[in-house]
Amino acid sequence: MTENPISDHRERRGAFGAAAEQYDAARPGYPDELVTDVLEFAGPQGVDALEVGAGTGKATLAFAARGITLTCLEPDARMAAVLARHCAGMPHVTVETTDFESRRPSGRRFGLLLSGQAWHWVDPEVRWRRAQELLLPGGAIALFWNDWLVADEDLRHELRAVHHRHLHGLPPHSIVDAQPRESVMVPNSWVWEELQTQEGFTDLEHRLYLSRHTRTTAGIIDLLSSLSSYLILTEETRRAVLSDVSRTIDAHGGALELDTRTGLFLARTAA
Template identity: 35%
Template sequence: MAESFGSDAERYDRARPRYPDAVVAAIVASSPGPDVLDVGCGTGIAARQFQAAGCKVLGVDVDARMAGLARRSGLAAEVAAFDAWDPAGRDFDAVISGQTWHWLDAVAGAAKAAQVLRPGGRLAAFWNVGRPPPDVAEALAAVSQRVVPDLPFNPRAMTKQLLDGYPSLLIKAADGIREVGGFTNPEQWRFDWQCSYTRDAWLDQLPTQGAFTQLPPEKMAEVLAHVGSAIEALGGSFTMSYATVTVTASRTDGA
């Protein structure tokens, strides 16, 4: 699934939500300099935000299709799995990862980050976690259970959560950092924000979600029709509540 998002890289780049400026500002302010490595950079969504904040960003992604689109938008991007990537002697002031760190081995990822971070450099892995309105959430859960009955998670639990399902993911990331050593004690940051979606905008991004990236077209069409009807019943648009959750730590000087 981790390598399926590039099946429609243009849609991913167009439709996926950005990150709140406060997240970018907090990471930049707590890093010793402007050199940033974006792990799992995808199409460059987070990287472009860091560039706009004055950073020099290098992206690394396992998917050549995603990295190729990132390059076309002006980002320097290399194709590799992060734990096997060769930094070629380069080091960085921050290692960031948006929506990606859970695809890595938490210990191997932290170890590689420690290898390439300068003293005082910041590791920051962050995720957008959203909760749609109840009617949209229920429609998505119902059609998911019908069309994709073998999902490896409960779709109703997925759509009802905001942060409920994320503690284990955050704990795993923090434990990986602690196990590697050479970092300050990991912290968790949270930034709450909202985003308004029209029916068409929400249906545009739905196929980019991991549960649906490998779904056959006829099944995806059924999902979109069912969820679209629920949004139409709400008047054709809705507001999504998001929290951007971050696990972060700084490289210690003596490591």
């Protein structure tokens, strides 16, 4: 029996904590060039930043290494615990186990709001308004995501067939697409469209960073196991899909190349 990997938004949002350590080990970070570009765009005010949906610290550590002050919001206590462990001994990094929507106002405003692989989980009814409330005049917002795609076309087709054997439809963010179906990487995505409708934001920019890296079979299984659309599958279905994926990659030499596209959206609040 096939299973539908596309489920309730709230269920998917809350799935990561159960695999926090695996998420931390499997998920790639972000290009150094992106960090440089964000901080240059933000300017001097960017030294005091708020991070939304910090997870286990994939973006946090890259920005903290530049010496800026970071207040990191992560609603899942299990993810936040891994993040806090990584940031131990970093007095310029504070971890708050709370979500962006319900964080109690403190009157403090930031020069930079950043969010990696997480802004789509924030309630669309409040996210832009809350961002403006928490940013200083002229403060910057930086939102970024990674997409991963199997580079080899033949192997990609084989892995698509594997998924179709076990699932009713592909996951919404699948490495076996020729092009991501629900990507935010293009300027006319929902991120860009929503930003354009917000009167309080100016200087909108979109940037794209391309890279390619090799992953072993185990590395691919770990990556897929960290994605919400796989985490919410039943254990039986998830095991069957991943076992079949593993056998397929092993038959191709035990590794594959992933094309990685990192999309960045930038804007400023009105000064």
